[in-house]
Amino acid sequence: MIAKVIVDVANSKTDRSYDYLIPDEWTSFIEKGMRVIVPFNNRNVQGFVVDLEEHSTVPNLKKIKKFVDMSPVLTGELLDLGFWLSEAALCFKITALQAMLPVALKARYKKQLERVQADMLPKEVNDLFQKNDLIDWDEVIKLPAGLLKQIQKLIKAGAMKMVTEIKDRTTSKTIKVVKPAMGKNDLLKEIETLTPRAKKQKEILEWFLVHFAEIPSNELLMKLHATRSTLKALINKQILVENDRKIYRDPYEAASFKQTEPLALTDIQQKAIQPILSSVENSEQEIFLLHGVTGSGKTEIYLQSIQSVLEKGKEAIMLVPEISLTPQIVQRFKERFGSDVAVLHSGLSAGEKYDEWLKIHRKEVKVVVGARSAIFAPFENIGMIIIDEEHESSYKQEENPRYHARDVAEWRSKYHQCPLILGSATPSLESYARSQKNVYHLSELTERIHSQSMPEVMIVDMREELREGNRSIFSRILIEKIKEKLDRKEQCVLFLNRRGYSTFIMCRDCGYVAECPHCDISLTYHKNKNTLKCHYCGFEEMAPNRCPDCGSQHIRFFGTGTQKVEEELTKLMPEARIIRMDVDTTSRKGAHEKLLSAFANKQGDILLGTQMIAKGLDFPDVTLVGVIAADTMLNLPDFRAAERTFQLLTQVSGRAGRHKLQGEVIVQSYNPEHYSIQLASGHNYTSFYLTEMKARKAHAYPPYYYLTLITVSHPELMKVIAVAEKITSRLKKELSNKAIVLGPAASVIPRIKDRYRYQCMIKYKNEPNLFHALKSILNQYENELGNSGLQIVIDSNPYMLM
DNA sequence: AGCACGCCGACT
DNA sequence: GTCGGCGTGCTC
Numbered sequence: 001m002i003a004k005v006i007v008d009v010a011n012s013k014t015d016r017s018y019d020y021l022i023p024d025e026w027t028s029f030i031e032k033g034m035r036v037i038v039p040f041n042n043r044n045v046q047g048f049v050v051d052l053e054e055h056s057t058v059p060n061l062k063k064i065k066k067f068v069d070m071s072p073v074l075t076g077e078l079l080d081l082g083f084w085l086s087e088a089a090l091c092f093k094i095t096a097l098q099a100m101l102p103v104a105l106k107a108r109y110k111k112q113l114e115r116v117q118a119d120m121l122p123k124e125v126n127d128l129f130q131k132n133d134l135i136d137w138d139e140v141i142k143l144p145a146g147l148l149k150q151i152q153k154l155i156k157a158g159a160m161k162m163v164t165e166i167k168d169r170t171t172s173k174t175i176k177v178v179k180p181a182m183g184k185n186d187l188l189k190e191i192e193t194l195t196p197r198a199k200k201q202k203e204i205l206e207w208f209l210v211h212f213a214e215i216p217s218n219e220l221l222m223k224l225h226a227t228r229s230t231l232k233a234l235i236n237k238q239i240l241v242e243n244d245r246k247i248y249r250d251p252y253e254a255a256s257f258k259q260t261e262p263l264a265l266t267d268i269q270q271k272a273i274q275p276i277l278s279s280v281e282n283s284e285q286e287i288f289l290l291h292g293v294t295g296s297g298k299t300e301i302y303l304q305s306i307q308s309v310l311e312k313g314k315e316a317i318m319l320v321p322e323i324s325l326t327p328q329i330v331q332r333f334k335e336r337f338g339s340d341v342a343v344l345h346s347g348l349s350a351g352e353k354y355d356e357w358l359k360i361h362r363k364e365v366k367v368v369v370g371a372r373s374a375i376f377a378p379f380e381n382i383g384m385i386i387i388d389e390e391h392e393s394s395y396k397q398e399e400n401p402r403y404h405a406r407d408v409a410e411w412r413s414k415y416h417q418c419p420l421i422l423g424s425a426t427p428s429l430e431s432y433a434r435s436q437k438n439v440y441h442l443s444e445l446t447e448r449i450h451s452q453s454m455p456e457v458m459i460v461d462m463r464e465e466l467r468e469g470n471r472s473i474f475s476r477i478l479i480e481k482i483k484e485k486l487d488r489k490e491q492c493v494l495f496l497n498r499r500g501y502s503t504f505i506m507c508r509d510c511g512y513v514a515e516c517p518h519c520d521i522s523l524t525y526h527k528n529k530n531t532l533k534c535h536y537c538g539f540e541e542m543a544p545n546r547c548p549d550c551g552s553q554h555i556r557f558f559g560t561g562t563q564k565v566e567e568e569l570t571k572l573m574p575e576a577r578i579i580r581m582d583v584d585t586t587s588r589k590g591a592h593e594k595l596l597s598a599f600a601n602k603q604g605d606i607l608l609g610t611q612m613i614a615k616g617l618d619f620p621d622v623t624l625v626g627v628i629a630a631d632t633m634l635n636l637p638d639f640r641a642a643e644r645t646f647q648l649l650t651q652v653s654g655r656a657g658r659h660k661l662q663g664e665v666i667v668q669s670y671n672p673e674h675y676s677i678q679l680a681s682g683h684n685y686t687s688f689y690l691t692e693m694k695a696r697k698a699h700a701y702p703p704y705y706y707l708t709l710i711t712v713s714h715p716e717l718m719k720v721i722a723v724a725e726k727i728t729s730r731l732k733k734e735l736s737n738k739a740i741v742l743g744p745a746a747s748v749i750p751r752i753k754d755r756y757r758y759q760c761m762i763k764y765k766n767e768p769n770l771f772h773a774l775k776s777i778l779n780q781y782e783n784e785l786g787n788s789g790l791q792i793v794i795d796s797n798p799y800m801l802m
Numbered sequence: 803a804g805c806a807c808g809c810c811g812a813c814t
Numbered sequence: 815g816t817c818g819g820c821g822t823g824c825t826c
Contacts, residue, residue: 002826004826009803011803042805045803
């Protein structure tokens, strides 16, 4: 038998399957989707079996060396999906296949030096090997040059050789468990022969007499207040045996979840869920766009839809944006579906993710709640896929394979003939446009449950404040309102989309601006450490107190970040308890949850944060939401700037007054008349959609046109320009005259990490040649891509134009 | 990617 | 005459 294997060598020349002979003893064992280890050009690499065949046309096949899995890690469906994905995202097949598995399953290669004939080695070389016949290559590299030379010769002579060992990164957590080494009758006899002084030993054995089962050692010792030494005595006497047992890490172990029952749906919810349920009933592949204002009860619709899927014996995938994978959402799923749920998000360690993935693989769960990559959950009988907050940019992966979870979800829903639900209070223009063309089935939830009204939104013109002499970052009305809420023991959420203290520092005498030495971007001042940081490459240096250029001491800090807001707020209201949430305060594991639960327990009056506090949070006592600078995003050079601003303002405002108390929102802006700010404050999605669509049409942007962005980067500017120009002119030649090819132009950030960056953008409607043109461009530069430091990134349907 | 092969300059 | 630098090409 022949196995077709995709090897773990990410390169365009090796981007295909290779045939290998399956050793006779494994012919009935090796299956599609398993990982194997194969010899490949004088070394061993890992690969995926993607097909099995009787015969091969290739002479002199090599044999599969080892198998890695006892059962396939990729289903037939996922293999097909991987091939589709590698085409859609223009990446190597192996890259696509690996993206579908938890990182823990990615092969790790360890090079070693093996001793073949000890008697041929001189003493000083033999001494390097102690008991083992292998030395890690990392150790070999450190040896003195003289010794290396000898080793080189010995390798040539065949006395030693280089080998690669391949390992998973799976580390299983084990615990010690203990059980009787004999039957009940013998156990009884042993108890009788114990000396009267061995009171604790007797207690332990009596426990086993009653329970007669394996138990974690620690648990047993805790229960009986015994110590390890007592247990050890019994193990030594071979009355009990102790073993290591692999256990799952359960990130949510400590939390206990009360089971909840489905809530009664309002009439509006009922109307929205009906078509979904009938689609589940008839196993129809339909895509629903669930457009529901914040607080309209979308989650309950998800839960009940999934319930109906489970009742049919099928599985469900629910995607949520990374940032909103707060305990709140997880809790609602765990409460409803108990241990049927696996949770996958980036806050978990590689081992924890692997364990959650294993639960799916072993069919121990029926529901997955997770971020983007959870769309690859290895279910085989999917009855529904849900993407909550479908407009979120975190569904687009910004590295290879550059896929959008929505596209993968559509593919899988077609494969399984099941409904796909896209939910959002502010759908992406692409999705809403499809619903207008009846490609998607639109369901609207226009009212909040319990008919709370939408919060009152007030726009404050900050230019006016400035004119009236208020130079603070807070408007007078915002300060007044915060104080009012504090007096009433209610809570506030303040939002600012910028971390750090100041966005840039400038010398007032000579105009010097501190910039990153590796990127063309100004450095952000972080006050707590008194450093300047680059938010793109991580560069950090001490902040100067004199201008490095002219020596002046007049250095001023411009722009406002969360740190500065926190400081100003403390000055104005020393009594307020502020919880700040941004990348800098949540980098440690679990910090996110800790800060949120502190706020939920009212250990804080004001929650101040960036992006990450905009979504999904639901705190009953929050009655004021303040947006400190609504225009920060509006001024970005991105065609989605208005859409993002509208979405963010709507999401943030949705945090206020979700329960009994009426909410208020204050939006500070320097562009108060901009339609995205005006329409967000009026909660008017439809008008925003229509206005924005006109702008998109006028400028030939999605959803009227598809986009593909090509970014060329290299340490030398001339090289970048030359390559970008060649690519652009080639595309202009090869594409139809209906395609718009723009560029080459310097990227918004012209240099990152010492690499210059140029871009070319393609706008098109129907361009069957595009795929081949792009592929041949990649092929043309392939040998330059690796060694000369040239990088070409092709992103179809980009979310980040930077 | 990474390893072998092969071709040309520097050296015992 | 050999050793070792790196460009080139192939991997079932």
